[in-house]
Amino acid sequence: MTSQAVPPTTVDRLPVYLRCLLQAKGMRMPVINSVQIAEMAGTNAAQVRKDLSYLGEFGTRGIGYDVDSLITQLSRCLGVTEQRRVAIVGYGRLGSALQSYPGFEERGMRVVAVLDADPSKVGTAVNDTAVESIDELEAVVSREGVEIAVLTVPAEAAQAVANRLVAVGVGAIMNFAPVRLDLPADVAVRQADVAGELQVLSFHLELQGR
Amino acid sequence: MTSQAVPPTTVDRLPVYLRCLLQAKGMRMPVINSVQIAEMAGTNAAQVRKDLSYLGEFGTRGIGYDVDSLITQLSRCLGVTEQRRVAIVGYGRLGSALQSYPGFEERGMRVVAVLDADPSKVGTAVNDTAVESIDELEAVVSREGVEIAVLTVPAEAAQAVANRLVAVGVGAIMNFAPVRLDLPADVAVRQADVAGELQVLSFHLELQGR
DNA sequence: GTATGTGAAACGATTCACAGCT
DNA sequence: AGCTGTGAATCGTTTCACATAC
Incomplete structure (x- = not known):
């Protein structure tokens, strides 16, 4: 059909x-x-x-x-009749902003896990979700049935973390790090690059001689 | 040329x-x-x-x-030989994450102003930039020579704030609110919608029967 | 009468393949 | 010999215009 x-x-x-x-x-x-x-x-x-x-x-x-x-x-x-199970990987400023973004729930996205490498952040409770160690990535993804990962880790770490996510069965990744991820073709990837978007805007200003 | x-x-x-x-x-x-x-x-x-x-x-x-x-x-x-002068409008979690994002400077973007409607946030100093009242939008934009605005205000406020920005001469807007902005054709607009991006990923999962 | 659904036309983007320069 | 720059061919997307259904 x-x-x-x-x-x-x-x-x-x-x-x-x-x-x-x-x-x-x-x-x-x-x-x-x-x-x-x-x-x-x-x-x-x-x-x-x-x-x-x-x-x-x-x-x-x-x-x-x-x-x-x-x-x-x-x-x-769009596959959002049930809430999709989302993990935020990287609890820096951007990760924490996304974690508390109210617009996700009403659009079919539930943040079920938050991960970070920094031990001082681990254990911090945010809403009802605690920040867990990235060492536990595989266990957390399995336990929570994570379907989509949002990557907000430093650029240097992004590829390695993405590989681990894919290895445990995550099929979709939204990447905020300004690096292209090299992943199997059956993994869906979206790239977000705010600085790049601003540069595109800058191009248009330049065109108008501004 | x-x-x-x-x-x-x-x-x-x-x-x-x-x-x-x-x-x-x-x-x-x-x-x-x-x-x-x-x-x-x-x-x-x-x-x-x-x-x-x-x-x-x-x-x-x-x-x-x-x-x-x-x-x-x-x-x-791309018009980034000089640093472009950027204002962040809306100092919520996302706005503050972007304000302190180190990737902007090295890619030709300088945050020269941060604005918010909440009086309790106004005056807060972040890096060397203070949060100023959105009531002063016109004055701040003129004073700082803002070229690009990043909109991280609530969806209901986005159109009105965008109109004011355009009226003071801002020619490029990156909008994080999930609403389409209706603006003159000569204003460059980029839309960022993280929840929407996640829904696109969800579509791909659905295709694969996941 | 009104608005959908869709072939066909027009348009734009990507890929091919090679002439032209170093 | 090697790699760019680019017309021509291919492919995908958008727009048109109308037959079809209510």
Whole structure:
């Protein structure tokens, strides 16, 4: 039923659509159409319809999309009907900021473990989760059933830690260290590089002679 | 000299190339070729050459690229030969993590101002920068010559704060709030949405039946 | 009448393959 | 001989426009 081969560009937009639909639900809209979704998401209606059509036929011609049912469908496609089990590896400033970010729970992400190499940080309790030693990485990942890891360790450590995560079965990694990870093709990796993003903004300023 | 119309996909990769070159410089490599850059950056050689060719002719046939001079060229294109003046707006956990991130300075970004709406945070000194009131936004931006703003305010406040930033002449905004900003076309905007990124990873897990 | 779903057209990005320079 | 720079070919994405369904 779920057609294979959803284009990557489409996948990147799905979380945006889901956010818009939740917002529409918050505004008590029972039904929404592609023009409205596009407006909220910052794209155009044709794009919205094409994107959704890769996942199935969720709309009703002449009417639009039922907000609740489209939320259900998108959540299913994104695999966030159950909370995903997330570990934060590296409890520095960024790691701790992410650990206490309230936006995760409501979007299907539960932080179930926090790891750090620094013994002085280990044992610190944050919310209901304690910081555990990175030496215990394998045990913690198994015990908690970690599915996604967020890497906020120093750049030098990132590859080694990623290797260990993959070896214990973690299939998805979001990497905040400014290094490219070399991992098996079946592991999903997203790279976050804030300084790099700022440089892209700087490029645009430069173009305008600023 | 700088040819117009560099494809956006190319621009996104330029910070990656610059990072790789700095790494090569650190390894005392005087010269590098497109195969080596590609390997470090996680692309292929043809892509690297095409990308660089949009910016100019920086290489020497039969030899490769002089590392130092390519660093200079890329830094120039990205507009980071001088430090860019950055303001962090919203001194919550994420804002404070970014404020103290050491990776900015070495990549051409200087945090010159930190703003927050909470009076209890105002006046707190961090590094050499004090947190100032968001009421003073216009004055601070002018005084410090802010070029790029990093928005780490609550989602509800993001659009209003962004409007004020643009009105005082900020031309580039990196937005961490999970809302699409509606701004004039000449303002450069990058959206960061960590929860959304994690949902994309979740999609890939779901595909593999995980 | 209205809005979806989708082939076809237009557009943009990546890869190929080689001429041109060192 | 070796590596860049680049047209041409391929591939993927977006947009158009309309048949189809309500």
